[in-house]
Amino acid sequence: MMATARVSQLRASTGGETVYELTGVGKTYARNRVRALEGISLSLERGSFSSVIGSSGCGKSTLLKIMAGLIPPSQGRVTINNQPVRGPRRDIGMMFQHATLFPWRTTIENVLLPIEIRDGKAAAKAAWGRGEKLLDLVGLGGFESVYPDELSGGMAQRAAICRMLVTQPDMILLDEPFSALDEISRDFMNMELQRICTETNATAFLVTHSIAEAVILSDRVYVLAPRPGRIAEVVEIDLPRPRTLDMITTPKFGALVERIRTRLDKGDFE
C-alpha cells in the first residue's frame, strides 16, 4: 500500500511524464553468443531517480550502454521523449567511475568541453556564465581557472557532474560515479547528487553495487537477475525527500535494504 501511495506521490510531483522508456529490450553479444539481457521493460518519469543493482556480470553496464545509445539492443525498443535512441544523443548525459578531466584544460574549460565539441569555441565562450553557475551549484565557485591536478578526487567528480549537466540533458546515466572515492566523500557526494538532481529536475538512472546507495538515492530500485539479465523485482523506495544520511539507521531503511539483499541472495531467482 505504502509503495503504491509513494508512486502516486512521485507521479504527482513529476507530472507523471515519461522521459525514457525501454520495451522488451534484449541483448545477445554476437561475438560470443552471450545473452546479456532479456525482456527489460521500464519507464522513467521526469525528475525521478532510479537505480539498477545486481551481481557482477548480470548486465548492468550493457543496460546502461544501450540506454546511452552506445550499443544497439538485439531486441526491443528504446525511446527518449518518444524518439528512438539510435546512437549517442545530446539529451543524454553520462558519468563514469573516473572523472577523466583533461589535465591541460582548466576546470571551467573541462566543463565547457561538450559545448565546444558540439558547437565550437564561440559557443563555449558564450556558455561561460552557465559553466560558472554550475560550478557554484556544486561548491566549486572560485575554482574555474584551476587545473585538475589541484583538485581532490571529490572535486574532480563534481566538475565531471557539471560537464555532464552543461548541455542540459533530459536524462542522466550514472555508472558508479563515486565508487573510486572514500566512504565519507562518497556519502557526501551522494547527498550532493540528490540536491543537484532536485535543483535541475534531472531524471537520473544509476548503476551501483551498493544496496544502501541505491536505497538512499532512489525512488525506485530495479533488481537484476543474471544470465540473462532480467528484472527480478522493482522496489519502490517510499522514504520521504529530501533524503538524509541519518535515515540509514531507521528501521524502514533497514527493511528496504534487507528486501533487496534477500532478492539478490536468491542468485538466479529461479
Ligand SMILES: Nc1ncnc2c1ncn2[C@@H]1O[C@H](COP(=O)(O)OP(=O)(O)OP(=O)(O)O)[C@@H](O)[C@H]1O
Ligand atoms: N563487448 C562484449 N562482448 C561480449 N560479451 C560481453 C561484452 N560486454 C559484456 N559481455 C558479457 O555480457 C554479460 C554482462 O556483462 P556486463 O558488463 O553488462 O555486466 P555488469 O553487471 O555490468 O558487470 P559488473 O558489475 O562486473 O561491471 C557478461 O557475461 C559479460 O561477459
